[in-house]
Amino acid sequence: MASKWNCSLAVGMLLFSNAATCGADWAIVLHGGAGTMPKDQPQETIQAYRAALNDALQRGRNILVEGGSSLDAVENVIRTLEDHPLFNAGRGAVFTHDATHELDASIMDGRTLACGAVANVTTVKHPITLARLVMERTSHVLLAGPGADRFATEVGVDRVQNEYFSTENRRRQLDDAQQRQRVKKQADPLKDSSLQRSDERYGTVGCVALDRHGNLAAGTSTGGLTNKRAGRIGDSPVIGAGTYASNATCGISATGIGEEFIRHAVAFHVSALIEHAGKSLDEAADLVLTQRLPPGAGGIVGIDAAGNIVCRYTTAGMYRAWAKSDGRHDIKIWD
Amino acid sequence: MASKWNCSLAVGMLLFSNAATCGADWAIVLHGGAGTMPKDQPQETIQAYRAALNDALQRGRNILVEGGSSLDAVENVIRTLEDHPLFNAGRGAVFTHDATHELDASIMDGRTLACGAVANVTTVKHPITLARLVMERTSHVLLAGPGADRFATEVGVDRVQNEYFSTENRRRQLDDAQQRQRVKKQADPLKDSSLQRSDERYGTVGCVALDRHGNLAAGTSTGGLTNKRAGRIGDSPVIGAGTYASNATCGISATGIGEEFIRHAVAFHVSALIEHAGKSLDEAADLVLTQRLPPGAGGIVGIDAAGNIVCRYTTAGMYRAWAKSDGRHDIKIWD
Numbered sequence: 001m002a003s004k005w006n007c008s009l010a011v012g013m014l015l016f017s018n019a020a021t022c023g024a025d026w027a028i029v030l031h032g033g034a035g036t037m038p039k040d041q042p043q044e045t046i047q048a049y050r051a052a053l054n055d056a057l058q059r060g061r062n063i064l065v066e067g068g069s070s071l072d073a074v075e076n077v078i079r080t081l082e083d084h085p086l087f088n089a090g091r092g093a094v095f096t097h098d099a100t101h102e103l104d105a106s107i108m109d110g111r112t113l114a115c116g117a118v119a120n121v122t123t124v125k126h127p128i129t130l131a132r133l134v135m136e137r138t139s140h141v142l143l144a145g146p147g148a149d150r151f152a153t154e155v156g157v158d159r160v161q162n163e164y165f166s167t168e169n170r171r172r173q174l175d176d177a178q179q180r181q182r183v184k185k186q187a188d189p190l191k192d193s194s195l196q197r198s199d200e201r202y203g204t205v206g207c208v209a210l211d212r213h214g215n216l217a218a219g220t221s222t223g224g225l226t227n228k229r230a231g232r233i234g235d236s237p238v239i240g241a242g243t244y245a246s247n248a249t250c251g252i253s254a255t256g257i258g259e260e261f262i263r264h265a266v267a268f269h270v271s272a273l274i275e276h277a278g279k280s281l282d283e284a285a286d287l288v289l290t291q292r293l294p295p296g297a298g299g300i301v302g303i304d305a306a307g308n309i310v311c312r313y314t315t316a317g318m319y320r321a322w323a324k325s326d327g328r329h330d331i332k333i334w335d
Numbered sequence: 336m337a338s339k340w341n342c343s344l345a346v347g348m349l350l351f352s353n354a355a356t357c358g359a360d361w362a363i364v365l366h367g368g369a370g371t372m373p374k375d376q377p378q379e380t381i382q383a384y385r386a387a388l389n390d391a392l393q394r395g396r397n398i399l400v401e402g403g404s405s406l407d408a409v410e411n412v413i414r415t416l417e418d419h420p421l422f423n424a425g426r427g428a429v430f431t432h433d434a435t436h437e438l439d440a441s442i443m444d445g446r447t448l449a450c451g452a453v454a455n456v457t458t459v460k461h462p463i464t465l466a467r468l469v470m471e472r473t474s475h476v477l478l479a480g481p482g483a484d485r486f487a488t489e490v491g492v493d494r495v496q497n498e499y500f501s502t503e504n505r506r507r508q509l510d511d512a513q514q515r516q517r518v519k520k521q522a523d524p525l526k527d528s529s530l531q532r533s534d535e536r537y538g539t540v541g542c543v544a545l546d547r548h549g550n551l552a553a554g555t556s557t558g559g560l561t562n563k564r565a566g567r568i569g570d571s572p573v574i575g576a577g578t579y580a581s582n583a584t585c586g587i588s589a590t591g592i593g594e595e596f597i598r599h600a601v602a603f604h605v606s607a608l609i610e611h612a613g614k615s616l617d618e619a620a621d622l623v624l625t626q627r628l629p630p631g632a633g634g635i636v637g638i639d640a641a642g643n644i645v646c647r648y649t650t651a652g653m654y655r656a657w658a659k660s661d662g663r664h665d666i667k668i669w670d
Contacts, residue, residue: 113598119568120479140567141594144455145480147566231482232475233454240575240600259476263448265575268600272607 024212025325026064027307030056030077032087032319033203034255034299037333046333049086053321053331056080060209061323070209070217070251071109071132078105078128078221081205085167087319088203090126093165093223095174098230101165103223104237105131106142110216110245117237118151119144125158128221131237133157142237165223177227204236206253208245208303212325216303218243218251218267225258234258240268247305249274250281255318256298264292270302280304285312359547360660361399362642365391365412367422367654368538369590369634372668381668384421384654388666391415392656395544399660405544405552405586406444406467413440413463413556416540420502422654423538425461428500428558430509433565436500438558439572440466441477445551445580452572453486454479460493463556466572468492477572500558512562539571541588543580543638547660551638553578553586553602559593569593575603582640584609585616590653591633599627605637615639620647 032053060077064070082090093101105127106117116135119142124130133155134143143151152159204222211217220243222236235242235258242258244267245251252267261267266288273284281304289300289312299313301320311320316334323329367388395412399405417425428436440462441452451470454477459465468490469478478486487494539557546552555578557571570577570593577593579602580586587602596602601623608619616639624635624647634648636655646655651669658664 115598120482138564139594140564141597142568142573143564143566144568145566147455147564150565229473229475229478229482230485231478231480233477233479238477238573238575239597240573240603244600259474262476262574263450265579265600265603268575268603269607272604272611276607276612 024214025307026210026212027303027309027322027324028057028060028064028073028077028207028209029301029303029309029311029322030060030081030205030207030320031253031255031299031301031311032081032205034313034315034318035203036315037317039334049319049333050331052081052084052086053319055084056207057321057323057329057331060207064209064211067212069213070211070215071107073209073211074107074207074217074219075128075132077207078205078219079126082126082128082221087205088223089205089221091165092167092170094170094203094226095166096224096230097178097227099174100230101162101223102228102230103127103165103221104233105219105221106237106239106243107131107135107219108217108239108243108245108251109135110218110247110251113246115141115239115243117142117239118148119233119237120231121148121152122162123149123159124152125160125164128219130155130157131219141239144233145231170226173226181227204242204255206243206255206301208251208253208301210251210303210307214247214305216245216247216251216305218245218253220253220255235261235266238262240265242267244268244271246271250302250304252300252302254298254300256293256315260293260297264288266293266300270300274304281308281310282312285310289314359549360642361545361547362638362644362657362659363392363395363399363408363412363542363544364636364638364644364646364657365395365416365540365542365655366588366590366634366636366646367416367540369648369650369653370538371650372652374669384668385666387416387419387421388654388656390419391542392658392664392666395542396658399544399546402547404548405546405550406442408544408546409442409542409552409554410463410467412542413540413554414461417461417463417556422540423558424540424556426500427502427505429505429538429561430501431559431565432513432562434509435565436497436558437563437565438462438500438556439568440554440556441572441574441578442466442470442554443552443574443578443580443586444470445553445582445586448581450476450574450578452477452574453483454568454572455566456483456487457497458484458494459487460495460499463554465490465492466554476574479568480566505561508561516562539577539590541578541590541636543586543588543636545586545638545642549582549640551580551582551586551640553580553588555588555590570596570601573597575600577602579603579606581606585637585639587635587637589633589635591628591650595628595632599623601628601635605635609639616643616645617647620645624649
């Protein structure tokens with residue numbers, strides 16, 4: 001009996017080892033923000049979004065197909081989206097109240113629970129890469145402000161002038177938001193209305209991947225809120241709120257009203273519901289979005305340890321794309 | 336039958352209402368950090384810690400006895416500890432690598448889940464009060480760096496020069512840490528050793544209170560790590576990591592290796608274990624401390640919705656004090 005068990009175990013281990021390094025499933029999902037995307041926008045705009053999502057998806061897919069790590073896939077997908085001016089991350093980031101850009105990002109390794117994040121960086125071309133370097137080269141998790149920019153100098157990542165992030169579209173959104181703020185301030189001088197409830201809030205980008213080694217990773221990057229106060233940090237660089245990954249449960253990247261996502265510890269909450277309440281990834285994401293967050297707060301993408309993918313949102317739409325090793329894939333904006 | 340049920344219901348409601356506003360239980364617990372506190376330190380030092388803990392406890396207790404809110408109790412207890420140079424929060428905060436002080440704090444209202452936090456503030460005498468003002472006067476949750484100091488100017492809280500926070504004891508700790516760092520750097524030039532594993536890491540202060548209206552609140556304040564990088568943010572200002580409060584479950588304030596507390600979303604995790612895994616507050620705090628966090632990572636204080644108090648730590652000791660409306664109370668450093 002003992003030898004039979006040992007034999008079975010050996011065969012099982014061999015199969016597992018084989019599966020884990022060569023033919024195993026991989027999966028990837030990414031988002032470019034959730035919000036009220038009017039369906040009557042020009043066809044060229046819709047096509048430009050779809051093309052950008054496809055570019056990013058292919059970049060991540062290629063890394064995973066070749067046996068690369070989920071961390072590399074997540075970082076590279078997000079770099080692609082940070083480079084693209086359509087999304088509110090990297091180039092194309094929204095403006096603060098002071099008409100500058102302050103960028104946030106985080107990344108987490110589901111295998112080790114190692115994580116890194118940066119907040120309020122102003123001259124780093126790819127905040128997601130700096131977040132990864134915080135994870136890999138420091139004993140800290142979160143670096144913010146001038147100290148984070150100084151760390152960028154130490155580690156030698158690509159730098160840009162703050163104006164590099166500016167686009168005409170985002171400047172128009174700031175002008176509109178400040179105009180609305182002036183009107184509101186006249187109506188209620190005591191109320192701080194720096195958080196504008198406008199379409200422009202939801203532009204965060206994020207990615208979750210499961211690689212052929214069975215490792216999950218997740219990352220998120222954003223320019224934050226149009227017209228935000230200098231120094232405001234949302235959920236994107238907060239591990240447990242905008243980003244979480246654990247091989248034991250799932251990887252999550254969130255987008256929406258950052259303050260609500262912090263208050264409800266959204267990304268970790270989904271993981272906790274899988275672990276402690278026996279929910280599926282889909283059930284957990286649905287519960288947090290519909291029973292905890294206020295209506296229309298945003299969206300969640302995620303992958304569980306078995307490779308199941310979730311894309312859920314309570315807004316009109318969410319820019320998103322996914323692919324799996326079984327050949328299925330999709331790029332969508334609305335339902 | 337219908338009238339009997341109605342009558343019972345009415346009596347029940349009356350009793351509940353009475354309990355909730357006049358004679359109901361209140362509870363308060365506070366900490367001044369967990370760490371390796373040598374028992375052979377001078378008796379005067381031990382007495383000074385005990386006296387400071389008692390001062391803070393009495394201040395919170397008086398507010399609760401008189402029917403004040405848990406938020407007021409938490410804020411005022413933490414202000415008292417911030418004023419006291421023995422603790423690593425406000426005056427007495429540790430030094431950064433640049434020999435300056437960068438302070439973090441957060442506060443959360445368990446009734447509404449409203450929360451506010453500040454990070455890397457340099458001239459705010461009571462960071463916990465600024466955190467509360469972020470919660471009450473802005474639409475944001477977390478403000479960091481120069482933007483947070485600017486918000487302090489707008490709302491007119493007490494300001495100080497950065498040197499106000501300095502004490503000789505903390506300067507000696509920085510010198511020691513940097514000396515150790517130089518030795519380590521010679522041994523391994525590539526390794527970032529800015530996170531010193533020294534006794535001085537654990538000085539964060541925090542408080543959780545349950546008031547006579549049945550509302551929980553929690554708050555945490557810290558100077559962070561001795562010799563930390565400029566811009567480093569630990570768990571104290573991260574809602575879900577160092578601080579969480581929900582009337583549905585518990586209030587939590589944590590202290591320890593901030594990076595580990597962020598990675599494991601400690602404060603929210605305790606709340607999630609109560610809500611989703613049916614654990615008691617004590618079981619939940621024990622599980623997170625002993626089964627998730629690395630050994631010796633720190634401590635947790637908390638109160639659940641029924642007024643049960645927990646003080647748990649995996650370090651040699653934790654400065655702590657608690658009191659309840661039934662007259663029981665205690666001030667302790669070791670077991």
